[in-house]
Amino acid sequence: MAKQKLKELVINGDWCKGCGICIKFCPTQVLELDRQDRCIAVRPEDCICCKMCELRCPDLAIEVITEKGEGGDHEK
Amino acid sequence: MAIKDYLRQRFFPHIWCPGCGHGIVLSSLLHAVEELGLAKNDIVMTSGIGCSARISGYVDFHSLHTLHGRALAFATGVKLAKPALNLLVPMGDGDALAIGGNHFIHAARRNINITAIVMNNRIYGMTGGQFSPLSGCGKRATTAPFLTIDQEFDVVKLAKAAGASFVARSTTYHAKESTLYLKKAIMHKGFSVVEILSQCPTHYGRKNKEGDAPDMLELYKDTTAKLGSKALEKNPDLIPRGIFVEEERGEYCEEYDKLVDKAMGGAR
Numbered sequence: 001m002a003k004q005k006l007k008e009l010v011i012n013g014d015w016c017k018g019c020g021i022c023i024k025f026c027p028t029q030v031l032e033l034d035r036q037d038r039c040i041a042v043r044p045e046d047c048i049c050c051k052m053c054e055l056r057c058p059d060l061a062i063e064v065i066t067e068k069g070e071g072g073d074h075e076k
Numbered sequence: 077m078a079i080k081d082y083l084r085q086r087f088f089p090h091i092w093c094p095g096c097g098h099g100i101v102l103s104s105l106l107h108a109v110e111e112l113g114l115a116k117n118d119i120v121m122t123s124g125i126g127c128s129a130r131i132s133g134y135v136d137f138h139s140l141h142t143l144h145g146r147a148l149a150f151a152t153g154v155k156l157a158k159p160a161l162n163l164l165v166p167m168g169d170g171d172a173l174a175i176g177g178n179h180f181i182h183a184a185r186r187n188i189n190i191t192a193i194v195m196n197n198r199i200y201g202m203t204g205g206q207f208s209p210l211s212g213c214g215k216r217a218t219t220a221p222f223l224t225i226d227q228e229f230d231v232v233k234l235a236k237a238a239g240a241s242f243v244a245r246s247t248t249y250h251a252k253e254s255t256l257y258l259k260k261a262i263m264h265k266g267f268s269v270v271e272i273l274s275q276c277p278t279h280y281g282r283k284n285k286e287g288d289a290p291d292m293l294e295l296y297k298d299t300t301a302k303l304g305s306k307a308l309e310k311n312p313d314l315i316p317r318g319i320f321v322e323e324e325r326g327e328y329c330e331e332y333d334k335l336v337d338k339a340m341g342g343a344r
């Protein structure tokens with residue numbers, strides 16, 4: 001699959017409950033919890049746009065917006 | 077359309093606990109609907125009672141939040157009245173297979189074109205962590221302080237035996253896979269069942285020392301394997317994921333239509 005380029009990682013701090021799922025499974029450690037236990041993107045430049053954080057977030061608080069089309073597959 | 081456009085955003089953040097798997101099932105379902113390009117007005121979601129059943133309040137489809145265990149009965153009525161609509165019926169494990177067990181097997185037997193989603197967290201979450209018919213043996217619950225002695229249902233085997241013409245299983249860890257199976261289930265003509273193992277960190281996880289939500293997802297990764305995989309062959313104790321049944325069989329609404337035609341002697 002063609003490499004995707006990240007446009008924006010939109011994280012809705014009002015919806016995030018700080019469960020840590022996205023952080024634990026991000027393959028490139030892009031995400032962390034801030035001091036209020038809300039998810040933030042600390043290394044967006046490392047994002048490979050696999051979109052697994054978006055798909056696994058139980059609070060629908062993350063949206064991975066790429067330059068064009070779909071993200072890669074990093075589930076396996 | 078974006079996923080958010082399928083939500084009733086005014087009810088967010090939702091009521092589910094931090095890390096609850098039901099939110100991931102909601103997300104997978106919306107991704108499936110979005111990828112299929114279904115119109116909101118063509119979808120009806122019915123739900124019963126329990127943490128799981130709150131889901132129908134969050135989607136911007138036609139929705140019916142009904143009685144405990146009866147979501148499929150209501151869905152059957154809607155489908156027979158308006159066969160063109162897509163019926164999505166997410167249920168908890170207790171809702172689907174204890175209180176609603178009879179509705180479940182008979183909807184499967186009739187092969188009515190409805191998509192049933194069993195959000196299996198193996199416990200009654202809303203009422204405080206009582207064990208369910210999906211808990212299985214040796215599990216701790218509020219009503220089983222000395223561990224359960226009850227065997228659990230195997231949702232896949234039960235659905236298959238009852239006559240469901242599409243049966244699949246995945247987990248919240250495998251969100252992409254769940255989305256794929258949900259898409260296939262929605263497109264399938266007949267009664268489809270997708271079981272999604274879904275973590276309840278608040279009750280099941282805490283009582284059974286499975287850790288927090290990320291730990292429970294990790295367990296889904298480690299204790300399941302794809303149908304036909306080497307891993308499953310080597311270790312049959314793993315829970316199989318995949319599509320177990322996918323077959324064509326007479327669909328109930330269509331059969332009913334044929335019957336009406338016959339009874340009317342072509343006068344319709």
Ligand code: SF4
Pocket residue numbers: 009025026027028029030031046047048049050051052053054064
């Ligand atoms: S899209 Fe993938 S790589 Fe990017 S932040 Fe999400 S999980 Fe990490």
Ligand code: SF4
Pocket residue numbers: 011015016017018019020021022023038039056057058059060061062
């Ligand atoms: S998965 Fe969602 S709710 Fe959990 S920490 Fe990440 S953004 Fe927040």
Ligand code: SF4
Pocket residue numbers: 091092093095096097098127128197201202275276277278279
């Ligand atoms: S009690 Fe369990 S199932 Fe209910 S919302 Fe909380 S984590 Fe989810």
